[in-house]
Amino acid sequence: AQSVTQLGSHVSVSEGALVLLRCNYSSSVPPYLFWYVQYPNQGLQLLLKYTSAATLVKGINGFEAEFKKSETSFHLTKPSAHMSDAAEYFCAVSDRSGGSNYKLTFGKGTLLTVNP
């Protein structure tokens, strides 16, 4: 069974500082990996995805993530935090074998706070 671990349920950064949100996965084969963002009282928005092309993936709003197979990691970064980045971030994994399913397994989420 797949699993996703997000280290740190709450990360606080200053505006303009580097954002680093950690995600490690457990899967028997390299999976598809996703980061979603959830703003307060809203749904889940896809930030970026890794589907076996380039290991460094660029997403929306200046975020990027790097797939490291040796570390089974897919950490999310942004060079300079903005106040509008304050939200909850979820890492998710989808089994490549899929079949007719492709369900996502989510991590517990990391709440990002950006301080002025």
Next chain:
Amino acid sequence: EPEVTQTPSHQVTQMGQEVILRCVPISNHLYFYWYRQILGQKVEFLVSFYNNEISEKSEIFDDQFSVERPDGSNFTLKIRSTKLEDSAMYFCASTAHSNYGYTFGSGTRLTVV
């Protein structure tokens, strides 16, 4: 950009009542899902639906739950007899293929009192 639409955005129901949560997935998508998020907890998979049948369901998705795609555009989740612990945000999602990533709806907040 195409959206997944969910209605209602918020529903309050009494324990033991039936509720139907509605979703309109993106029109050319083939895979449909329901997830739920209990307040303060992670997003949990409930059920996946493909080719007009359930392809996988979690242990949460017991006999009280059912899904239906009645008319080729709507995708519904029914809870037959709601319990207090069913209070959660329910998300519908759809995708054309796994590596496209899902599109999620904005969710229905279900409150069982």
